[in-house]
Amino acid sequence: MAAASLLSPHFLLNPKLSIQTSASKFPIPKSRSTPRTRVFSATFSDPFVLQIAETLEDSLSSSSSSSSSSSSSSSSSSLLLQKLRDASSQTVLSTAWPSRKDESFRFTDTSLIRYSQVTPISHPPPSIAISIDTQFPNISIVDGHIVNSLSNLSQLPTGVFVGSLSSLSSETISKRVSEFVANFEGDLFWSLNGLGTPDLVVVYVPAGCRVEMPLHIMYHSVEGGDIGSKKLPVSNPRVLVLVEEGGEIGVIEEYVGGGENKCYWANAVTEVVIGEGAKVKHSYIQSQSLSAAHIKWTSVQQGSSSSYELIEVSTGGKLSRHNVNIQQVGPDTVTELSTFHLSVGDQTQDLHSKLVLDHPRGYSRQLHKCIVAHSLGQAVFDGNIKVNRYAQQTDAGQLTRSLLLEPRATVNVKPNLQIIADNVKCSHGAAISDLEENQLFYFLARGIDSETARKALIFSFGGEVIERLPYSLIRKKVETQIKALLEPTLKGSP
Amino acid sequence: MVSALEMAQFCCACSSQSSPLTFIPNSSFNFRSFTCSTTRFLSIGTSSRRPLSLTANLASVHSAEASGVDRRDKKILLEVKDLTAVISESKQQILNGVNLLVCEGDGADEVTAVYIVHAVMGKNGSGKSTFSKVLVGHPDYEVTGGTVEFKGENLLEMDPEERSLAGLFMSFQSPIEIPGVSNIDFLNMAYNARRRKLGLPELGPIEFYGYISPKLDIVNMKTDFLNRNVNEGFSGGERKRNEILQLAVLGADLAILDEIDSGLDVDALKDVAKAVNSLFNLTNSVLIITHYLRLLEYIKPTYIHIMEGGKIVKTGDISMAKVLEQEGYKAISKA
Numbered sequence: 001m002a003a004a005s006l007l008s009p010h011f012l013l014n015p016k017l018s019i020q021t022s023a024s025k026f027p028i029p030k031s032r033s034t035p036r037t038r039v040f041s042a043t044f045s046d047p048f049v050l051q052i053a054e055t056l057e058d059s060l061s062s063s064s065s066s067s068s069s070s071s072s073s074s075s076s077s078s079l080l081l082q083k084l085r086d087a088s089s090q091t092v093l094s095t096a097w098p099s100r101k102d103e104s105f106r107f108t109d110t111s112l113i114r115y116s117q118v119t120p121i122s123h124p125p126p127s128i129a130i131s132i133d134t135q136f137p138n139i140s141i142v143d144g145h146i147v148n149s150l151s152n153l154s155q156l157p158t159g160v161f162v163g164s165l166s167s168l169s170s171e172t173i174s175k176r177v178s179e180f181v182a183n184f185e186g187d188l189f190w191s192l193n194g195l196g197t198p199d200l201v202v203v204y205v206p207a208g209c210r211v212e213m214p215l216h217i218m219y220h221s222v223e224g225g226d227i228g229s230k231k232l233p234v235s236n237p238r239v240l241v242l243v244e245e246g247g248e249i250g251v252i253e254e255y256v257g258g259g260e261n262k263c264y265w266a267n268a269v270t271e272v273v274i275g276e277g278a279k280v281k282h283s284y285i286q287s288q289s290l291s292a293a294h295i296k297w298t299s300v301q302q303g304s305s306s307s308y309e310l311i312e313v314s315t316g317g318k319l320s321r322h323n324v325n326i327q328q329v330g331p332d333t334v335t336e337l338s339t340f341h342l343s344v345g346d347q348t349q350d351l352h353s354k355l356v357l358d359h360p361r362g363y364s365r366q367l368h369k370c371i372v373a374h375s376l377g378q379a380v381f382d383g384n385i386k387v388n389r390y391a392q393q394t395d396a397g398q399l400t401r402s403l404l405l406e407p408r409a410t411v412n413v414k415p416n417l418q419i420i421a422d423n424v425k426c427s428h429g430a431a432i433s434d435l436e437e438n439q440l441f442y443f444l445a446r447g448i449d450s451e452t453a454r455k456a457l458i459f460s461f462g463g464e465v466i467e468r469l470p471y472s473l474i475r476k477k478v479e480t481q482i483k484a485l486l487e488p489t490l491k492g493s494p
Numbered sequence: 495m496v497s498a499l500e501m502a503q504f505c506c507a508c509s510s511q512s513s514p515l516t517f518i519p520n521s522s523f524n525f526r527s528f529t530c531s532t533t534r535f536l537s538i539g540t541s542s543r544r545p546l547s548l549t550a551n552l553a554s555v556h557s558a559e560a561s562g563v564d565r566r567d568k569k570i571l572l573e574v575k576d577l578t579a580v581i582s583e584s585k586q587q588i589l590n591g592v593n594l595l596v597c598e599g600d601g602a603d604e605v606t607a608v609y610i611v612h613a614v615m616g617k618n619g620s621g622k623s624t625f626s627k628v629l630v631g632h633p634d635y636e637v638t639g640g641t642v643e644f645k646g647e648n649l650l651e652m653d654p655e656e657r658s659l660a661g662l663f664m665s666f667q668s669p670i671e672i673p674g675v676s677n678i679d680f681l682n683m684a685y686n687a688r689r690r691k692l693g694l695p696e697l698g699p700i701e702f703y704g705y706i707s708p709k710l711d712i713v714n715m716k717t718d719f720l721n722r723n724v725n726e727g728f729s730g731g732e733r734k735r736n737e738i739l740q741l742a743v744l745g746a747d748l749a750i751l752d753e754i755d756s757g758l759d760v761d762a763l764k765d766v767a768k769a770v771n772s773l774f775n776l777t778n779s780v781l782i783i784t785h786y787l788r789l790l791e792y793i794k795p796t797y798i799h800i801m802e803g804g805k806i807v808k809t810g811d812i813s814m815a816k817v818l819e820q821e822g823y824k825a826i827s828k829a
Contacts, residue, residue: 443655444653445658446684447659448684449655456680457672464673
């Protein structure tokens, strides 16, 4: 019988048990073109998870059968995707849907997804009326599918590849990509993405190449159910950013779509592999529909002397969860995380980050700020830093500040450092408060009324993170967005 | 005329006695023979607390100049009567009946114009800063008695922002940082609040920048300073100069400078003093709270008040300051 762990009383398969295909409750569909051995045991799997897995697989097989014949290059890519899907399948079927008794979902309520009818979006919408307003080289992913007609990659230097795995023709890049596909284990959502992603977007930066202009990846969510319909279309975009030694690139990921009333589930994964001495500046802006679910994984692997900077501004989504996992694979790394979460409505903004240091002299700073401006709003932060035995002379700092502006607004913060090495400098701090009296008084003493003062101070609270966004156009866009979001809440406040 | 002169002669300071007006015991004033015909008698006997519209002539305190200057009517700017206050949290009494009178400056023309500078000095813990904070309306302190009238209106009933818009400016002793709000945005907000009050259209950022650029020269600061966040990463001197810049931009009828000289080096002090001096015209007045004489050498005080134990115990002119410097506060309180 499965080992019941303390944390999860649900069924968990003991991996040593042999698993056979058996006559399951759910019949294998016959429209599949490539037969696969499905490895699962119905009695031990969570039925809801199973159901999602089924529908994802079905939609993939139906879309691949209806698409045109593949060329030789795409066969290697389809092999890679197959490998990914198989590995994900195994994990999915042995993982239960997270409940409040799982530590990592203790404060996060996933019932928005759990009690909806999840349907995969197998094709991007036929006619797409999306405006692309960016001056940077960009690529658009609509409902999880790459849309080349909306992309403009002309300004990228030679040697840099940005595109879907199936359109990748270079053997070398393909080989490199295959080293990283399916070698990290995230949680159930990670695996669901692996199972259901239609294609992998690869961003490859060759050694020594400094990409001047950042790559702007725009994720649009178009299809969505109306509120109350319980329909939740799911998209699984997946991106792999592979930067070889000495390469440098900025990546902007922007998630938009649907206005306030569209319900959908964006289940995204971004993997970043940073070679020795390479640098990646990652900006992540999430402003999806206020009725949607947004679950994102960012998994980073940092080679020695590499630098990774993440700046996140998340304002959308009824349920928004960002999982960040950074693994150090060499010494002397620099990691800077700055995140800003804003809940203006009945929203949950969740950041679960984990930084694993196994090599010496790593430097990291994490700043997390969140504002909860609604009495039903919630923010969750779990910041884990593991300084393992060989990570001597690590300098790690973490600070989280939360602003609660309404009664009954909730914030749950859990900064945690697990330190085994003995020659390190680590610090963490957390503060939850309302606006500072002294600062408010300074405004009053200069004739500025209380409401204007509050507005300015609330906006400036997030400003500390927003001003770290490296591109001024993006920064201005985000600033306008935040101002507009904060405006109606402040009219109601005393 | 002479008797009227005697009656009319008073100075803007009071002792701890209950009568609102007394003469300064041992200062030497120069009597001027007034030719102005608008001298009127003060009604000293009024025990009511109505605002006195003082129209009598003040004796000039600056002995060196302005003989026979045509004096015009003086208006009261600030009148503090028996002000008592406690710390809101602990209810500990800090102010024990402060009495102070600040009038507008006088002077017939620009050449001989003088403006009224009051200096408040005292030992640490005597209540000087508390006094200024109470005037500005800081929530840490609660007024338990007395009245304060500013330009004829009851100051204690006004909210802090109303007090500021009425023309009362206080420069803080330790200005706090406001990370995330830039100097220019902050000044723009405050300036527009004033414009709104006067019924004038508000200034947008570009027009405001045009208005504010020349003011930067007054405090000897560069333009890049405007884009920095309010007091963030500023040295002590820069913070104080920022306060004066705010004063220059917003204007005030009465400016209270709370220890503007603390933490300033010699050059910064000169800059600040020069800036303050250049900002005032006839109707404005300054209340400086300080420990040291240095600043008073640049901004010449009309009156010096000594504060002790939460009240003003003595008032004099610059000569008193010299005594203070040489012999300390004990010499003053004894005399």
